[in-house]
């Protein structure tokens with residue numbers, strides 16, 4: 001049964017104190033940190049790249065960096081992100097013609113491979129072959145590019161569809177997720193939860209982390225029982 005993993009998005013953090021912000025989240029119960037890498041091509045904004053991730057992995061020993069690569073040429077950055085200490089390399093299916101080769105490359109560099117789909121990409125964009133080979137599937141619940149957007153309910157059925165096809169896989173949701181929207185995500189079968197604004201904007205982030213986590217674990221137990 002896939003377990004709940006909370007991955008706060010540092011996009012909503014104080015970038016001037018990035019390492020300290022990551023430590024604060026780990027102390028608050030976060031297992032992963034979601035690092036949004038934007039290149040100004042795949043999405044209009046630019047955030048950070050491998051040099052900054054290198055500093056964070058040095059400053060926060062043992063950190064699990066869940067790298068969300070919103071970049072036009074995902075194959076181009078695999079080596080740099082691996083050298084920077086990235087643990088998971090999640091690329092967008094819309095940005096590549098050869099996802100299978102890319103997943104193999106990511107695995108060769110000893111990272112987990114994630115495959116993301118934007119709101120307008122159907123779940124069938126992730127073929128059975130790609131889904132089986134990947135370690136994680138990411139269903140975007142906002143258009144990639146910036147934090148603080150409104151959750152798009154219409155993306156939720158894609159989570160259910162992927163959960164049916166891949167019962168044991170990590171399935172992540174990202175965008176507008178927080179205490180108000182976690183129920184539908186958890187019920188649909190998502191177990192890796194990204195939240196930026198909802199966690200970093202909270203007075204007590206540890207309480208939000210723990211609520212998101214317990215909601216997912218409860219839903220996963222229910223889904224597993226229903227399958228039996």
Ligand code: DX5
Nearest residue numbers: 011144145146148176196197
């Ligand atoms: C959007 C990013 C998200 C974003 C989530 O392009 O991929 O990770 O930071 O932020 P919130 O939770 O504020 O929607």
Ligand code: ZN
Nearest residue numbers: 034036068174
């Ligand atoms: Zn993201």
